[in-house]
Amino acid sequence: MFTNVALRTVLKSTAGVLRDFGCAVKPWTCSSALTAAPGGVSAVAGSFALPPPVRHYARGAKTKKTVPQSQLSDLHPTMLRMDYAAVPLVQTIDDVVKRLLSLELACHSDKLQLKKEQLIAKVQRDESDRSSVEVKVAILTARIRNYQEHLQKHHKDKANKRRMLMAIDTRKKMLKCLRLVRYDAFEKVCEQLGITYTFPPEYYRRVTRRWLAKKALCIKVFKEVQKRKEEERLKTKQSLASIAAEAAKTNATTH
Numbered sequence: 001m002f003t004n005v006a007l008r009t010v011l012k013s014t015a016g017v018l019r020d021f022g023c024a025v026k027p028w029t030c031s032s033a034l035t036a037a038p039g040g041v042s043a044v045a046g047s048f049a050l051p052p053p054v055r056h057y058a059r060g061a062k063t064k065k066t067v068p069q070s071q072l073s074d075l076h077p078t079m080l081r082m083d084y085a086a087v088p089l090v091q092t093i094d095d096v097v098k099r100l101l102s103l104e105l106a107c108h109s110d111k112l113q114l115k116k117e118q119l120i121a122k123v124q125r126d127e128s129d130r131s132s133v134e135v136k137v138a139i140l141t142a143r144i145r146n147y148q149e150h151l152q153k154h155h156k157d158k159a160n161k162r163r164m165l166m167a168i169d170t171r172k173k174m175l176k177c178l179r180l181v182r183y184d185a186f187e188k189v190c191e192q193l194g195i196t197y198t199f200p201p202e203y204y205r206r207v208t209r210r211w212l213a214k215k216a217l218c219i220k221v222f223k224e225v226q227k228r229k230e231e232e233r234l235k236t237k238q239s240l241a242s243i244a245a246e247a248a249k250t251n252a253t254t255h
Contacts, residue, residue, distance in 0.1 A: 068148075068149075068152065070149055071115060071142070071145045071146070071149070072108075072111045072112070072115055075103055075111055075114060075115065076103070077102060077103050077104035078102055078103075078104070079102060079103050079114070080098070080101055080102055080103070081101055081102070081103065081106055081110050081114070082110070082113055082114050082117060084101045112142065112146055115142050116138070116139055116142045119138040119139075119141060119142050119193060120135050120138045120139065122138070122192040122193065123135065123137070123138050123188065123189050123192050123193065124138075133174050133177065133178050133185075134178070134185060134188075134189050136174060137171055137174050137175060137178070137189055137193070137195075138189075138193060140167050140170060140171040140174075141171065141193050141195065143167055144164055144167050144168055144171065147160055147161075147163060147164035147167070148164065151164065175189070175190075175195070175197055179197070
């Protein structure tokens, strides 16, 4: 309480002194005449210097990431689910019930199943074909693209990323086998499903200085061994030639 009374008296006295000098300044305000003390604090008790205003510049506009188009975007919402598409009674039912059975209110698995059937219909050999290599490649393609769309949103999902890589390896082996056995079917599958087949590299090993030194040493040893073998072949040929000449001389002398 005594400190508050003392502070008020000091403020009144400083205000009276400033009035006598002709500058009307209210206590606890900022003034250029009172900011002469170092550190930005006024020399007169009861007044403080405010810091300069901070300019807040506008932030740059964030660029939106371009999301690739989904493989399910070409499925129209009015299309019926695969389980009800072949039922003739569906065409005569009410519009509300038909909407409930359409893809508009269907789950993701139903849409993916319909997309698999569309891809299978492009590459299958006949209507009853469900186990050929082309059909398996179509099913794996739909599954791989579904994994890719999922990982665009959830890039930390390591389990699905591993499943996607395993499916890609399986499809690559099937395409390699199909290319060796039936090249026309291989070209048709790649064209209909939009697959770009890339050949694997000839050598998978990572090049290091130790590997290069070891390879150079192996090549040098191989050349030296080949050189010694060639010398041994020449010696054997010369020895055989000398033996044949001696045998010819002995035969000539006996006759």
